[in-house]
Amino acid sequence: MFDAGNTLVWIVWIVAAFACLGSGIAVVSFTNPFFSALALIGNLGALAVLYLLLSAEFVAAAQVLVYAGAVMVMFLFVIAYLGGRADAPWAGGPSWQQVGAVAAAGAILVEIVVAIGLKAGGRLAHQQHVLSSFGSPHAIGRLFLTDHLLAFEITSIVLLVAAIGGVILGSHSRKLAGEKAL
Amino acid sequence: MTEPWWISLIKAFLIINLVMLAFAYTTLLERKLLGRMQLRYGPNRAGPYGSLQPIADLIKLIRKESFFPSSAIDLPYIVAPVISMFTALAAFSVIPFGAGWHLWHWHVDGEIANVSIALIVVFALGSLGIYGFIIGGWASESKYSLLGSMRTCAQLVSYEVSLALSVLGVVLMAGSLSLVDIVHKQGTTIPYAAPQVIGLLCFFVAGIAETNRAPFDLPEADTELVAGYHTEYSGMRWGLFQTAEYINMITLSALMVTLFFAGWHGPYAPLGPLWFFLKLLAVVSIFIWLKATLPRLRYDQLMRFGWKVLLPVATLNAVVTAALVVAF
Amino acid sequence: MTLGILGPEVSWYLAVAAFLFATGALGVLLRRSPLIVLLSLEIMLNGANLALIAFARHQGNGAGQIFALAVMAVAASEVVVGLGLIVAISRRNLDLDVDKLRTLRG
Numbered sequence: 001m002f003d004a005g006n007t008l009v010w011i012v013w014i015v016a017a018f019a020c021l022g023s024g025i026a027v028v029s030f031t032n033p034f035f036s037a038l039a040l041i042g043n044l045g046a047l048a049v050l051y052l053l054l055s056a057e058f059v060a061a062a063q064v065l066v067y068a069g070a071v072m073v074m075f076l077f078v079i080a081y082l083g084g085r086a087d088a089p090w091a092g093g094p095s096w097q098q099v100g101a102v103a104a105a106g107a108i109l110v111e112i113v114v115a116i117g118l119k120a121g122g123r124l125a126h127q128q129h130v131l132s133s134f135g136s137p138h139a140i141g142r143l144f145l146t147d148h149l150l151a152f153e154i155t156s157i158v159l160l161v162a163a164i165g166g167v168i169l170g171s172h173s174r175k176l177a178g179e180k181a182l
Numbered sequence: 183m184t185e186p187w188w189i190s191l192i193k194a195f196l197i198i199n200l201v202m203l204a205f206a207y208t209t210l211l212e213r214k215l216l217g218r219m220q221l222r223y224g225p226n227r228a229g230p231y232g233s234l235q236p237i238a239d240l241i242k243l244i245r246k247e248s249f250f251p252s253s254a255i256d257l258p259y260i261v262a263p264v265i266s267m268f269t270a271l272a273a274f275s276v277i278p279f280g281a282g283w284h285l286w287h288w289h290v291d292g293e294i295a296n297v298s299i300a301l302i303v304v305f306a307l308g309s310l311g312i313y314g315f316i317i318g319g320w321a322s323e324s325k326y327s328l329l330g331s332m333r334t335c336a337q338l339v340s341y342e343v344s345l346a347l348s349v350l351g352v353v354l355m356a357g358s359l360s361l362v363d364i365v366h367k368q369g370t371t372i373p374y375a376a377p378q379v380i381g382l383l384c385f386f387v388a389g390i391a392e393t394n395r396a397p398f399d400l401p402e403a404d405t406e407l408v409a410g411y412h413t414e415y416s417g418m419r420w421g422l423f424q425t426a427e428y429i430n431m432i433t434l435s436a437l438m439v440t441l442f443f444a445g446w447h448g449p450y451a452p453l454g455p456l457w458f459f460l461k462l463l464a465v466v467s468i469f470i471w472l473k474a475t476l477p478r479l480r481y482d483q484l485m486r487f488g489w490k491v492l493l494p495v496a497t498l499n500a501v502v503t504a505a506l507v508v509a510f
Numbered sequence: 511m512t513l514g515i516l517g518p519e520v521s522w523y524l525a526v527a528a529f530l531f532a533t534g535a536l537g538v539l540l541r542r543s544p545l546i547v548l549l550s551l552e553i554m555l556n557g558a559n560l561a562l563i564a565f566a567r568h569q570g571n572g573a574g575q576i577f578a579l580a581v582m583a584v585a586a587s588e589v590v591v592g593l594g595l596i597v598a599i600s601r602r603n604l605d606l607d608v609d610k611l612r613t614l615r616g
Contacts, residue, residue: 034320038258038317041313057297057298057299058299058302061299061302061303061306062302064306064309064310065302065305065306065309068306068309068310069305069306069308069309069310069312070309070339070342073309073312073313073316073335073339076313076316076317076320077316077332077335077336080316080319080320080328080331080332081332136298136299137298137299137302137359
């Protein structure tokens with residue numbers, strides 16, 4: 001598994017995985033939400049690298065283009081607009097809620113590891129060999145239009161609903177002014 | 183036979199330097215062309231016909247005091263122009279300049295990296311470039327900067343959608359997202375400017391808005407919001423933002439040449455990079471011509487145009503192209 | 511021409527995904543600002559995405575990548591609506607604090 005030919009891949013993996021985990025913890029611990037959002041952008045970039053290592057190049061490109069390039073821009077907009085007032089999570093000593101939160105998160109982690117390890121432990125060792133066109137746009141496009149057409153159409157409807165919802169939530173509510181006048 | 187990694191490195195170094203040189207002389211070209219269109223000479227003092235003007239500008243910018251507003255947040259303030267520059271330059275790694283050559287016994291590709299998703303990589307880098315503006319505007323801790331950067335980013339995000347949709351026609355006709363394949367297809371069939379006229383126009387207009395050029399350059403107008411996101415930047419930091427903007431324009435022109443005008447193909451001699459450069463020069467000159475000619479759009483006119491006119495037209499172009507490609 | 515996997519096996523990626531999910535859960539439970547709760551939710555979704563892509567590579571089945579793209583689209587939609595809500599809340603000058611926003615009437 002670990003030989004000289006793979007060294008570069010392993011180095012890239014280690015850097016990307018630690019960047020992922022580090023930025024994940026950074027998102028949760030920064031006080032200023034703008035820095036949290038920047039850390040999340042780093043997280044998405046590291047994840048895109050991991051996707052590339054898993055032969056999912058179209059998903060990696062879509063991740064950077066859509067998630068890191070559009071969704072996070074929206075986040076940064078709102079955070080810059082609303083100002084950086086946020087809570088300091090660890091201020092004033094750990095309260096029972098915080099201890100409980102850490103314990104719960106730890107429990108989730110242990111549960112995931114145990115569940116997947118018990119159920120699929122042996123079978124995880126062998127990966128399928130895949131064609132070099134595995135994650136290419138061609139393969140994804142074919143899947144979207146043949147096997148998973150329903151998922152494709154439902155996704156488009158979800159996006160449409162979200163767009164309409166965004167427009168309605170964002171429009172200056174004239175009704176509110178009318179109620180105030182009453 | 184693939185090229186060795188060190189040839190890719192040398193090519194990358196070469197192309198980055200050539201692009202920076204092209205940027206420097208694009209500023210001179212712009213000032214000269216603007217001057218001539220306004221019935222005056224452009225800069226002609228520094229060197230013969232003003233050819234040393236970019237060097238003079240560079241020395242001036244470096245020597246200028248890069249003041250640092252004390253309330254600005256250090257790291258993002260410094261890193262913001264770097265992000266814009268990086269993404270603007272990185273897009274050149276997938277643009278094909280030639281057909282590939284044989285030097286001694288090595289094979290040299292015409293592009294630095296031939297990836298199957300090259301077009302998405304270019305758009306993803308463009309999306310990442312927006313962060314330079316947002317972070318720069320926010321880190322300056324000034325109301326003008328923040329509002330200016332918000333406007334800029336809203337404009338960029340809006341026109342990005344139309345930009346991506348307008349090239350769908352080209353992708354459908356070429357059957358690939360790889361820029362190398364698209365250029366090859368155009369060499370064998372026809373430059374896509376002919377069948378995709380509407381796509382070309384949409385791409386061009388969205389591109390002008392994406393690169394903050396006139397007539398869509400409201401964020402930089404002096405009479406609006408002081409100077410937008412680069413209000414609090416001076417000296418070489420401001421120079422980096424300007425560099426990023428011009429290189430974005432050059433990148434977009436290179437992309438237009440690649441997608442619509444058959445990249446490095448040319449009529450007589452197989453001199454790939456030369457034809458590419460000439461076409462690039464023509465497209466950049468058209469950008470400059472528009473700057474000299476058209477008045478600025480107001481912000482609400484800009485947004486209305488982007489969403490209500492350009493997006494439907496680009497979508498329609500994609501749908502009609504898809505129908506025709508399937509039918510024939 | 512088929513390729514084996516380069517670098518670590520799939521189980522390493524699953525470990526990263528599990529950590530990401532747990533970190534996101536920690537953020538959702540711990541933080542009080544709804545903006546940061548949304549960000550932590552995004553981390554959870556990304557952890558799930560990584561697991562999906564890892565399993566897709568493990569099985570050689572592209573359905574995992576399709577599902578990951580669908581999850582990405584749904585996450586984007588949810589962020590739109592969530593941010594719209596937050597902006598609407600702040601427009602009414604309410605505190606952006608999930609502990610205080612407990613009732614439906616402002």
